[in-house]
Structure formats: C-alpha cells, structure tokens
Amino acid sequence: MRNISDIIEEYLKDILDKEQAKTIEIKRSEIADQFQCVPSQINYVIKTRFTVEKGYIVESKRGGGGYIRIRRIQHRNEAQMIEEILKMIQPSVTQTAAAGIVERLLENKMITTREAKMIASVMDREVLAFPLPLRDEIRARIMSAMLITLMYKS
Template sequence: MMENKSISDIIEAYLKEILGDSAQIEIRRSEIANHFDVVPSQINYVIKTRFTIQNGYLVKSKRGGGGYIRIERVNLLDNIDVLNSLIQTIGDSIRERDAFAIVQTLYDEKVITQREGDLMLVALAKQTLDVGDTDIEARLRARVLISLLNRLRYES
C-alpha cells in the first residue's frame, strides 16, 4: 500500500531499493523525474533532504550533458573524512531532530547497540539539555554529540 506516503517518500524508497546492497549508485536526475512524472527539482529535494551525511550518504553530482548524481552509502566511523565532514555539518549547534537522525543512522549501520543509542538519545534530548535557551541547548547538544562521535571513532 502506498497510502499516507508522499511522493518524496516514494522516490526515497525507490532510490534506496536501487541502491540495495551496493556501495553506490549513479542516477540521471531527469530519468528519475520522468519515471515519477515530477519536476527534476523534486528529485533534488529528495536527495538533498533524505540522502545526507547525517543519514550515512555522500552525494556527488556532475552537471552537463552526461550529468549524473552519485549516491554513496558510507560508514560514518570507518572513514575519517566522512566523520570529519559529519562533525563539520554538526558545527557549533544542532537541533534535537538532526542529532537523533545521526544516532539512528549509527544504530542502523550497526556502529552502536540499541542500548548505546538510547543512552546517546537521553544525553542529547531537549529535556536533558533544557537550560531555558534553545540556542544554548543546541550548542551544548553539538558539543556532546561531537564528543560522543570522537569517542566512538577511537573505540572502533
């Protein structure tokens, strides 16, 4: 059943299905757009929002006549460059939802156990970091998450 699924959800599922167990896929934006009868910018939106470094993907695109988009599944902790770009993406502050997405990806990729993930979520939760100022909370959350990621890096 496709009920309650947005076109973005359907396109995301389709791309993940194509990716399957492969490390990477190359797609033509226009072909995918034609397949789903949507504008190419819809494909860009899905890739930009669903295939992020936080979710364990690197995306490279080549424009022009033979243009393609490469979606590569990456292990967040095995690859130091990927971890560094993830930490750069986190930056000085991060929203709870984005931090939780990173923890979910670590769990999905079997980098952490469910128990470790639950502990990380508690440490990153709004309730835990509530100091009455959302900007300060987001900055604390980023520092905690980056510390956890660095710790994981040295354990694996």
C-alpha cells in the first residue's frame, strides 16, 4: 500500500512530465488541501523526494503570494549528467544521496532495476563498515568508478 508521500510525489512528477518547460510552480496550501493533508507533509515530500541528487532544483518564496517552484535538471546528454554527478559526489557522498543518484539514473533509463539494486547494495552502510567520514569517501570512490564505467559504455 502506498503512503500519502508516494502519492503526492507521483502527482507532482506527473505534472512535471506534462509541462514542456519542465518547471512547475505550486502553492503548498493548495496541494495540501487537494490531498487533505497538512502543509508540512508537502514540505517533507519536496525536501526528500525532489533533491539535487535526484535531478531537481527547488526554489520557494514564503508569504501570501508564496510559491514552490520545482524544476527538473535538463542535460544535453547522459555524459553531461554523469559529469555533474561526479562533481557532486566528490570527495564524499552519504548513503541517502547515493540512493537518490541511483534513483535518478534509473528514472533516466541509464541503468536497469537490477543494476540499481546491485549499486544500492554496495553503497549500504552495513557493507561499507568503516567509520565516518571514511565510509562516505569510500562510497564516493566506488560510485565514481561505476559512473565512469557507465559514461563510457557502448
């Protein structure tokens, strides 16, 4: 059974997919009313599901005429996207950020579901049983190696 966060995320992504400019502007209170939830639930979804690692830029303006603008990051090609991710994860990357990147690669059809599960399994903190910050540095090195391989696949 899906929870309200999953439903709101899917709704916002559907709107983004329909927009030509790949940008949407929403009012938090209107979306909360539509899904009969508290506005903080919308904040939670946006903060956790629309991150830079997952390929989104979020801007907001508070107040009466306030809005939340969500924009999907566009790249000319896959190599450009991978290069951007490589810069983002150096010199270290958290497990949460790595999971977001894997989700982004999967959504962009750059990897299969099976590959996503394999990558996620080696990024896990239980597998990388080193103290912080070493664990995040090793995760970044492993992920970088995978991304470079992905960038040069035929």
